[in-house]
């Protein structure tokens with residue numbers, strides 16, 4: 001899965017050189033160098049790329065992005081590009097519907113989950129009226145297995161001095177809502193103001209979904225903003241099989257989803273969805289002498305941080321229209337079934353111990369080894385799986401132990417790829433266990 005060394009970005013003008021040329025270069029030689037870029041590092045387009053959270057990158061979405069760039073509308077403002085804004089509204093309405101938020105909610109497409117999360121944290125901070133001089137009294141609650149983009153968002157939003165309570169997980173790696181409630185009550189009794197709780201729908205390490213409905217209930221009963229990081233898991237609500245574990249998602253105040261994860265898009269499209277549009281417009285809407293007066297309509301620029309931005313909506317709308325939303329539901333259902341199949345393989349294999357049955361499409365497991373240091377064996381296996389030409393996995397740490405995780409999410413990953421990956425992993429583990 002790892003390809004040849006990257007081309008040189010340094011001095012020189014050889015065939016692999018990326019040095020910017022003062023004179024025009026011919027197309028063939030330039031494209032040859034682009035090809036060397038695409039052949040370096042990890043092949044994230046492969047069906048056996050099971051690291052991090054794959055998507056594969058739909059070509060129809062790339063065509064949408066290409067058309068969007070060629071048309072180059074000013075997608076920030078309705079008064080300048082009403083057609084582009086209408087396309088974005090159509091996809092945002094569809095996303096609101098999928099996650100179960102009210103249709104009079106709002107949303108904005110972003111570069112990805114990190115920017116969407118930051119946008120949500122800023123909106124929540126403003127709604128709660130968190131005073132910059134008294135941050136130490138305003139407490140935040142996050143799960144043990146949250147994505148680090150939540151911590152980064154708190155820092156970027158100037159909230160590092162807020163007490164952040166890390167709520168431990170249960171044995172299945174889900175946020176323990178009993179402990180969450182206890183922490184909130186203890187803080188209130190101590191005079192703190194709990195204002196934000198962030199459950200995750202599909203954690204990066206284990207793919208598990210926190211108990212969303214129960215978390216929302218705790219949040220509501222203490223007048224906290226509930227933000228769900230559903231970057232990976234939220235759009236699995238399209239698949240019947242995943243809907244029960246996502247119950248409560250649509251009751252949140254805000255939800256982040258990443259079409260560049262679970263809708264198989266090329267990297268570059270996330271979305272923030274909110275229950276109450278005013279929570280975004282009150283923070284982000286601004287006028288300026290040099291901008292057209294957009295009064296009366298809400299444009300993407302009123303809902304988030306970006307002004308000039310790519311016409312992302314087309315890269316989402318085009319594949320949805322060409323394949324139909326049902327095809328996406330079917331593809332996600334297939335990935336859920338593949339994850340269950342892989343989990344069965346490791347649960348039934350004597351050389352492995354499998355993690356909990358996956359909620360979504362991340363399968364966790366460890367090699368058990370017949371003798372010696374199991375931790376060292378898993379570390380070596382994890383290293384080998386990052387260098388293998390057959391399959392790519394990225395490891396994590398669960399319960400303090402190196403844990404292997406296979407994330408099945410590429411549009412190109414099918415049953416034969418998963419079977420091949422299982423065999424390749426078992427073979428590597430066997431070889432390493434002999435050493």
Ligand SMILES: Cc1ncc(COP(=O)(O)O)c(C=O)c1O
Nearest residue numbers: 112113114147149204229231232
């Ligand atoms: C659960 C979760 N939330 C948020 C993010 C951040 O998303 P992005 O990489 O699109 O900024 C990720 C990224 O992998 C993630 O797995």
